[in-house]
Amino acid sequence: MAERAKSIRIDGRKFTFRRGQTILGIAREHGIDIPTLCHHEALEPYGSCRLCVVEVKSGDRTRTMASCVTPAGDGMVVRTSTPGIREIRKTLIMLLLARCPNIESIKAMARKLGVKKVPFPKSDEDCYLCGMCVRACAEIVGVRAIGFAQRGHESVVAPPFGLVSNACIGCGTCTTICPARTFDLDKVFARRGMHRVEGKDGVGRCIICETYYMGG
Amino acid sequence: MSKKAVTKTRSLSVCHGSCCVLAGARDVAAALKAALKENLPGARVKVKKGRCSARCGGGPVVTVEPDGTVYTGVTPGDAAEIVKKHVAGGKVVRRLAAKAKVEPGPIPALGESGFFKDQVLIAMRNRGRIDPDSIDDYIANEGYLGMAKAVTEMKPEQIVAEVKKAGLRGRGGGGFPTGLKWEICRNSPSCDDKYIICNADEGDPGAFMDRSLLESDPHSVIEGMIIGARAIGATRGYVYVREEYPLACDRVIKAIDDARAYGLLGESILKSDFSFDIDVVRGAGAFVCGEETALMASIEGKEGKPRPRPPFPAQSGLWGKPTNVNNVETWANVPPIALRGGAWYASLGTARSKGTKVFSLVGKVKNTGLIEVPMGTTMRQIIFDIGGGVLKDRELKAVQTGGPSGGCIPADMMDIPVDYEELARAGSIMGSGGLIVMDDETCMVDVARYFVEFLEDESCGKCTPCREGITRMREILDRIVEGKGKRGDIELLERLAFTIKEASLCGLGATAPNPVLTTLKYFRDEYEAHIYKKRCPAGVCKALIIYRVVAGKCTGCQRCVRACPVGAISGPRSQPHNLDQDKCIKCGACYEVCKFDAIAGDAIYVE
Numbered sequence: 001m002a003e004r005a006k007s008i009r010i011d012g013r014k015f016t017f018r019r020g021q022t023i024l025g026i027a028r029e030h031g032i033d034i035p036t037l038c039h040h041e042a043l044e045p046y047g048s049c050r051l052c053v054v055e056v057k058s059g060d061r062t063r064t065m066a067s068c069v070t071p072a073g074d075g076m077v078v079r080t081s082t083p084g085i086r087e088i089r090k091t092l093i094m095l096l097l098a099r100c101p102n103i104e105s106i107k108a109m110a111r112k113l114g115v116k117k118v119p120f121p122k123s124d125e126d127c128y129l130c131g132m133c134v135r136a137c138a139e140i141v142g143v144r145a146i147g148f149a150q151r152g153h154e155s156v157v158a159p160p161f162g163l164v165s166n167a168c169i170g171c172g173t174c175t176t177i178c179p180a181r182t183f184d185l186d187k188v189f190a191r192r193g194m195h196r197v198e199g200k201d202g203v204g205r206c207i208i209c210e211t212y213y214m215g216g
Numbered sequence: 217m218s219k220k221a222v223t224k225t226r227s228l229s230v231c232h233g234s235c236c237v238l239a240g241a242r243d244v245a246a247a248l249k250a251a252l253k254e255n256l257p258g259a260r261v262k263v264k265k266g267r268c269s270a271r272c273g274g275g276p277v278v279t280v281e282p283d284g285t286v287y288t289g290v291t292p293g294d295a296a297e298i299v300k301k302h303v304a305g306g307k308v309v310r311r312l313a314a315k316a317k318v319e320p321g322p323i324p325a326l327g328e329s330g331f332f333k334d335q336v337l338i339a340m341r342n343r344g345r346i347d348p349d350s351i352d353d354y355i356a357n358e359g360y361l362g363m364a365k366a367v368t369e370m371k372p373e374q375i376v377a378e379v380k381k382a383g384l385r386g387r388g389g390g391g392f393p394t395g396l397k398w399e400i401c402r403n404s405p406s407c408d409d410k411y412i413i414c415n416a417d418e419g420d421p422g423a424f425m426d427r428s429l430l431e432s433d434p435h436s437v438i439e440g441m442i443i444g445a446r447a448i449g450a451t452r453g454y455v456y457v458r459e460e461y462p463l464a465c466d467r468v469i470k471a472i473d474d475a476r477a478y479g480l481l482g483e484s485i486l487k488s489d490f491s492f493d494i495d496v497v498r499g500a501g502a503f504v505c506g507e508e509t510a511l512m513a514s515i516e517g518k519e520g521k522p523r524p525r526p527p528f529p530a531q532s533g534l535w536g537k538p539t540n541v542n543n544v545e546t547w548a549n550v551p552p553i554a555l556r557g558g559a560w561y562a563s564l565g566t567a568r569s570k571g572t573k574v575f576s577l578v579g580k581v582k583n584t585g586l587i588e589v590p591m592g593t594t595m596r597q598i599i600f601d602i603g604g605g606v607l608k609d610r611e612l613k614a615v616q617t618g619g620p621s622g623g624c625i626p627a628d629m630m631d632i633p634v635d636y637e638e639l640a641r642a643g644s645i646m647g648s649g650g651l652i653v654m655d656d657e658t659c660m661v662d663v664a665r666y667f668v669e670f671l672e673d674e675s676c677g678k679c680t681p682c683r684e685g686i687t688r689m690r691e692i693l694d695r696i697v698e699g700k701g702k703r704g705d706i707e708l709l710e711r712l713a714f715t716i717k718e719a720s721l722c723g724l725g726a727t728a729p730n731p732v733l734t735t736l737k738y739f740r741d742e743y744e745a746h747i748y749k750k751r752c753p754a755g756v757c758k759a760l761i762i763y764r765v766v767a768g769k770c771t772g773c774q775r776c777v778r779a780c781p782v783g784a785i786s787g788p789r790s791q792p793h794n795l796d797q798d799k800c801i802k803c804g805a806c807y808e809v810c811k812f813d814a815i816a817g818d819a820i821y822v823e
Contacts, residue, residue: 047524048679050719064718069524084718091715095684119708120688129677148519148677151502153687155677 006074011081023067023078024052034067034080035089035109037096038130040177043139045069046131049096051089051109055079064088086113094118100125103180126180129155133174143167146174225261225303228252229279229344230290233268233431234424234463236275240291244276247292251299261303267432269344271314271331272424273584279344286314331583334602336564338572339387339425339548340588342433348467351474354435360480362554366443367486370554375447376402379550381558383570388415388506388543389618389647390723391569391636394550397540401530402448404538410450411539414441414547415511416457416464419503420619421670423650425574425586426544430457430464433548434471438494440547442481443554445492448540453494456511458501469496503674507722508533508541510676521676522722543648545574565591569635573646579616579653580607592633595625599653610655613754614738618647620667620674621727623734624660643734645727659756660739661746665693667731675724682725685716689732699759701747706736758802767792769812776806 005016010027017026022045027034037049047069054067057077064085067078079085093110098120100106106128110116131148134157138144145168149158159168230236230245248263269277274288278298285308287298294312301307337343346353354360366375380395401410414437418426430437441453455472457465472494475481483491497515504510505520512534514520533539549571553561562570569591575598578584582604589598595615599605606612614624617634623644625632632638636646654663668690677683689712692705713729720726736743745751752760765776765785772790784800787793795806 045524047721050680050721053719066524066719066721071526087711088715088719091685091711092680092719095680095688098688099684119704121691128680129683131678148521150677152672152675152677153683155683 006072008072008074008076008078010078017072021072023054023056023065023070023072023076026072027067027078027080032080035112036068037105037109037128037179038132039068040132040136042177043132043135046135048129048131049092051092053085053088055082055085089113090115094120096128098122100128100180102126103128105179105181127157128180129157130179131157132177132179133157136173136177141169141171141173143169145169223256223259223261223303224283224306225280227262227264227281228298228303229264229266229281231267231269231271231275231277231279231344232265232348233272233275233428234461235272236269236277237463239275241276243292244278244290244295247295248278248299251295252303255296255299256304259303265347265349266344267342267346267348268428268586270340270428270586271583272428272586274314277314277344287312288314330604331585331587331602334593334597335588336572336590337588338552338561338564339429339436339545339574340433340586341552342436346433348432348434349470351435351471351478354433358555359435360439360551362551363439363442363480364486366446366554367488367490372402372447372449375443375554378558379447379553382553382561383558383565383568384546384549384553384561385569385636386543387545387549387573387649389621389645391646394542394546397530397542398444398447400528401450401538401540404530407537409452409535409537410448411534411537412441412444412448412450412453413508413511413515413534413539413541414453414455414457414544415506415508415541416455416461416468416544417499417503417506417511418458418461418544418648419501419506419674420648420650422578422652423576423619423648425576425649427461427464428586429544429548429574430455430461430468432467434464434468435475436548436551437468437544438471438475438481440550441494442485442492443550444540444542444547446490450540451492453492454515454534455494455496456499456505456515457496459498460501465496465498472496502676503670504676504722504724507724509722511541512539519676521678522724524721545649566633566635566637568637573634573649575634575649575651577603577651577653579651580610580655580658581605581653582607589634591635594631594633596630598634598651599630603653606653606655608655610657612653613656613658614654614660616644616652616654616663616667616731617650618645618730619650620670621645621724621730622647622650623730624654624663624738625734626738643737644730657754657756659697659752659754660735660742661693661752662697662754662756664731664735665690665697668693668728671724671728675728679719679721679725681716681719682721682728685712686725686728688712689716689729693732696743696746697752697757697759699746699750699757701743703747705747706740706743710736761802762797763795763800763802763804763807764797765793765795771812773811775809775811779805779809781805 007014007016015026024034034052036052038046045068047066052067053064056063056065090113093113093115096106097110098118101122134146137146146157146159149156228248230241232241245263252261271277276290278287278290298309301309342357376398384394385391416426455468481493499505502520505514507522508529510520510522529539565571572588572590574588577587587602612627614626616624625642639646672686672690675682675686695701713733716725716729745753755761770792774789777785782799782801784796785793
């Protein structure tokens with residue numbers, strides 16, 4: 001006997017879904033826009049920026065959930081843009097804009113969400129800790145050369161113990177995937193104490209281990 | 217006196233909890249042994265290492281058995297007197313007998329003191345009675361009976377049913393029904409390994425019940441875990457305890473070794489087909505590792521950061537296997553439930569919160585320490601009957617419950633019965649059971665700032681609202697207590713609080729705004745006084761208070777002149793003194809030493 005197709009209602013529209021699909025995945029499949037800053041198609045959902053929060057009614061409970069990490073459930077009723085949700089997104093982008101006032105992707109998101117003024121003192125960080133570089137290094141490249149160090153507001157992306165990482169193969173995936181795009185490869189490698197690749201014609205030579213790589 | 221000493225005393229139990237050890241309990245025990253040897257050679261009186269007596273502010277504590285006399289603040293110098301007068305002479309040393317400050321005289325026996333008599337002990341059932349390092353002592357006090365019954369007589373489903381019937385809920389703060397949690401994990405698709413974890417990552421400032429339980433009755437936790445493992449079908453358990461609790465680590469490790477040696481842990485427990493063993497994992501002291509997904513990441517050797525749920529630990533927990541996490545106090549409640557049945561446990565407490573709860577009663581209260589009372593006991597009973605009232609008989613202002621993520625409940629709500637629902641309704645949480653009593657000299661904005669700063673330090677930094685939002689809240693609170701608060705700050709705090717509460721990834725963020733929200737709810741006028749009038753009504757925030765000498769009341773005694781560390785006060789004897797505001801660092805030393813409170817009321821005045 002064929003199982004009844006499971007369905008979810010998002011912003012009034014009813015969709016069927018496959019097992020394991022997230023709310024964000026279903027919404028995007030059907031052209032419903034939910035803003036995200038830490039989500040990447042090639043990476044496992046992480047749920048850190050929280051911009052993708054939506055209101056989820058399941059049974060008699062209504063909760064605010066991050067849509068990128070919440071698996072769709074049968075009979076869920078999702079609203080992606082209630083006044084409360086918009087308020088949360090605005091506050092979140094204000095917080096990120098105060099941290100990184102000069103990053104284009106943050107500024108663009110702030111414009112999109114209609115945030116112009118920030119009620120907090122501004123700093124000038126060039127990283128908003130979306131973790132894409134760390135996750136790409138672990139999940140795609142599989143070397144885990146970088147991770148998070150420190151805690152809370154002090155968190156930074158760094159190689160273990162802040163030392164030159166022998167694990168790094170200089171592939172540059174971290175810089176390619178970085179949505180902030182404010183720093184170039186050299187700067188990242190220099191600051192993060194990683195192998196730096198120099199060279200022309202697609203062949204690079206690491207200045208630390210002096211091995212040649214493709215893609216310098 | 218005949219050669220063979222005659223005495224009714226059987227043992228002198230010297231409390232060996234952390235507080236008493238720090239206060240010198242080991243020296244006291246040695247002195248008592250020496251005094252016994254000298255004064256009563258041959259007498260069969262034992263000096264025992266006792267379980268935490270829960271009079272944590274009054275150590276070292278010595279309990280004389282069997283009469284139950286409690287001596288507090290005992291020094292090695294008092295040993296001879298106790299032995300000569302009490303052990304040999306049968307008379308209470310009144311000078312040292314524990315005094316509950318509400319009672320007029322010394323209290324002869326443990327159970328008669330106001331501090332102890334209203335308590336109902338289940339988790340702390342062996343308080344002050346057993347040697348925590350002795351498995352035999354534990355067994356002699358009904359130890360491992362509940363486990364024996366669960367393993368040999370009950371089916372796993374029956375154990376789950378009893379715990380469900382008992383209505384036991386998570387004592388670490390969440391209040392999730394324990395029986396239901398076990399059932400979900402038990403019914404989780406079968407696989408070779410299931411795990412259970414004892415969460416002993418206690419980190420709330422002012423809460424120490426988990427430490428005390430592990431230090432003074434480690435077998436009760438181990439027994440609870442064996443019963444839980446049997447019910448769930450787990451093969452392995454972990455006790456995740458913070459490294460800062462060295463005594464608790466040592467005792468629980470010894471207890472596990474002893475239990476294994478007695479055949480109570482390991483292969484074929486009590487010759488049944490059930491095998492289970494426990495390991496101890498020491499945490500490095502991150503507050504967030506008390507969150508179950510962060511705790512499991514830490515056991516796996518990863519960064520102690522929470523991950524989104526679902527999947528829940530009961531589906532995919534430690535190393536991807538079904539896992540059940542319960543708090544120390546929850547586990548300690550399990551053996552009596554297995555032994556006496558769920559109905560007995562459910563007869564205590566309120567409609568939805570059953571049994572008893574251990575609270576650590578601290579702050580501006582006369583009797584500090586650990587207390588265990590039935591759920592539904594009112595806050596007033598706890599603070600005034602058991603706690604003996606506010607220190608120095610000052611006015612009660614608020615009680616902070618549930619640790620840094622909890623909230624402040626104002627003095628006019630002291631009649632609420634304490635259970636999960638009532639505390640949540642008041643805007644606070646049960647949390648792990650910290651109760652911090654605050655008097656009228658406490659500034660609520662400063663209190664909120666303190667807790668928010670704690671949480672800022674302890675945020676793991678993964679999600680935006682918690683990492684960025686709590687820091688911004690702390691910045692705003694900083695400027696309010698420094699007298700630089702602006703119009704709109706309260707609204708901004710509320711906006712941040714809403715976002716952090718709703719959007720954070722884990723429980724740390726979701727409850728982090730509670731201290732601010734509850735103080736705003738009940739003490740909004742204090743925030744407004746700080747921001748608009750630039751005054752701190754409680755006289756705490758240094759930037760907002762001025763000390764000055766009231767000329768008509770100052771007798772020129774010069775005590776304040778001597779007390780002032782920066783030489784800001786001057787003036788000849790018998791003449792009103794002069795306080796130089798430019799030099800004053802507002803430490804309050806002059807205010808503290810001024811003797812003329814009684815005569816002049818406020819010779820030094822806080823404005």
